[in-house]
Amino acid sequence: MLSSRLPPDLAPNPIGRAIARLRSQGAELVDLTESNPTRVGIAAPEGLVRGTAAIEPRLYEPQPLGLPAARRAVAAHVSRAGRAVPPERVVLTTGTSEAYGHLFKLLCDPGDEVLTPRPSYPLFEHLTRLEGVRAVPYALECHARWELDLDSLRRGVGRRTRAVLLVSPNNPTGSYLTEAELDAVGALCAAHDLALIADEVFAPYPLAPGAAGPSVLDGDRDVLAFCLGGLSKAVGLPQLKLGWLVAAGPRPAVDRALAGLELICDTYLSVATPVQLAAGRLLADGAAVTARIAERVRGNHAALQRLVERHPAARLLPVEGGWYAVVQIPATRSEEEVVLDLLERERVLVHPGYFYDFSREAYLVVSLLPEPHLFGAGAARMLERAAVQEGLESGR
Numbered sequence: 001m002l003s004s005r006l007p008p009d010l011a012p013n014p015i016g017r018a019i020a021r022l023r024s025q026g027a028e029l030v031d032l033t034e035s036n037p038t039r040v041g042i043a044a045p046e047g048l049v050r051g052t053a054a055i056e057p058r059l060y061e062p063q064p065l066g067l068p069a070a071r072r073a074v075a076a077h078v079s080r081a082g083r084a085v086p087p088e089r090v091v092l093t094t095g096t097s098e099a100y101g102h103l104f105k106l107l108c109d110p111g112d113e114v115l116t117p118r119p120s121y122p123l124f125e126h127l128t129r130l131e132g133v134r135a136v137p138y139a140l141e142c143h144a145r146w147e148l149d150l151d152s153l154r155r156g157v158g159r160r161t162r163a164v165l166l167v168s169p170n171n172p173t174g175s176y177l178t179e180a181e182l183d184a185v186g187a188l189c190a191a192h193d194l195a196l197i198a199d200e201v202f203a204p205y206p207l208a209p210g211a212a213g214p215s216v217l218d219g220d221r222d223v224l225a226f227c228l229g230g231l232s233k234a235v236g237l238p239q240l241k242l243g244w245l246v247a248a249g250p251r252p253a254v255d256r257a258l259a260g261l262e263l264i265c266d267t268y269l270s271v272a273t274p275v276q277l278a279a280g281r282l283l284a285d286g287a288a289v290t291a292r293i294a295e296r297v298r299g300n301h302a303a304l305q306r307l308v309e310r311h312p313a314a315r316l317l318p319v320e321g322g323w324y325a326v327v328q329i330p331a332t333r334s335e336e337e338v339v340l341d342l343l344e345r346e347r348v349l350v351h352p353g354y355f356y357d358f359s360r361e362a363y364l365v366v367s368l369l370p371e372p373h374l375f376g377a378g379a380a381r382m383l384e385r386a387a388v389q390e391g392l393e394s395g396r
């Protein structure tokens with residue numbers, strides 16, 4: 001009855017079932033997976049969002065790739081010294097998920113493949129399957145930092161491969177791609193005529209101020225590339241549903257891609273007019289929200305680092321940017337058992353590494369956005385409980 005684009009089993013997993021049961025019993029959970037910036041006590045400047053609804057709400061200006069003023073605003077936002085992005089290369093979407101959908105329609109026939117990082121964003125599985133595309137993983141390996149395993153990327157390239165997906169900084173590993181990694185992936189794409197899709201939604205959040213990694217928009221690569229971003233992460237306004245993709249690469253390939261995207265976008269005309277009219281102001285005034293989120297992430301990361309230091313068998317994996325952190329614990333029990341135990345005993349919710357397809361256990365993934373007092377208390381309970389359960393030395 002239903003298509004094979006959907007998973008055969010639509011029932012919630014055991015962790016989802018436990019959360020629903022505890023909440024129905026009135027339990028208050030400390031949610032260390034909270035990554036909705038509107039729910040963590042970070043206020044947008046007064047009037048920033050309210051002003052959007054007030055902008056000519058009766059105006060409807062259908063333009064497939066987006067209103068020129070909004071495309072100019074995004075182009076200015078992603079431009080840097082030495083990297084002027086032409087507004088004609090900007091395509092507006094309702095978010096990054098829609099941008100992926102458009103790009104898979106543009107680049108892939110049903111059954112074609114795209115290479116996706118592992119561990120990474122769990123939504124890739126659905127975003128690809130819903131477009132009839134197969135995700136083939138390549139590995140990121142954690143040594144002194146998370147590195148792209150170029151051999152596994154090369155091994156993944158096959159007859160039906162159409163694109164390589166990069167996430168920089170990656171969710172949840174927090175790793176930016178280096179210049180050398182980007183160059184190597186670009187060369188591989190050029191050699192096999194693959195497109196490069198770089199999800200840079202978390203790029204404005206380097207852990208060390210000023211230490212953001214390179215963008216796929218930097219430099220001149222002989223490959224059709226797309227850089228993805230959006231208001232939801234750039235200025236912490238997911239409720240406004242505005243994202244973008246920026247095309248880069250050789251002119252003829254970019255022009256053909258934009259013509260294809262124009263047809264795809266025209267079929268949906270999904271981006272609301274008011275948010276496009278407000279885009280310039282939202283991106284300019286939203287910088288205040290970006291700064292507050294960055295400060296929150298740094299504060300919580302430092303707190304987590306201090307807590308982990310008290311638990312010698314736990315290890316905080318290196319973070320370079322983004323909104324997440326990964327704690328490695330000894331794999332004496334399954335991640336699922338650890339997470340369920342934390343929920344039942346401590347009322348603390350964290351994600352198991354397997355949600356993100358880590359190649360081995362045991363990892364716990366936390367968001368660095370929650371309010372500091374909740375984050376500190378929840379993370380302390382997570383580590384204490386994990387220490388008790390895993391027979392770790394608590395160091396106290």
Ligand SMILES: Cc1ncc(COP(=O)(O)O)c(C=O)c1O
Binds near residue numbers: 097
């Ligand atoms: C890597 C990555 N890309 C994209 C998104 C979502 O972006 P959007 O809200 O624009 O669809 C997320 C959300 O967590 C993410 O982790």
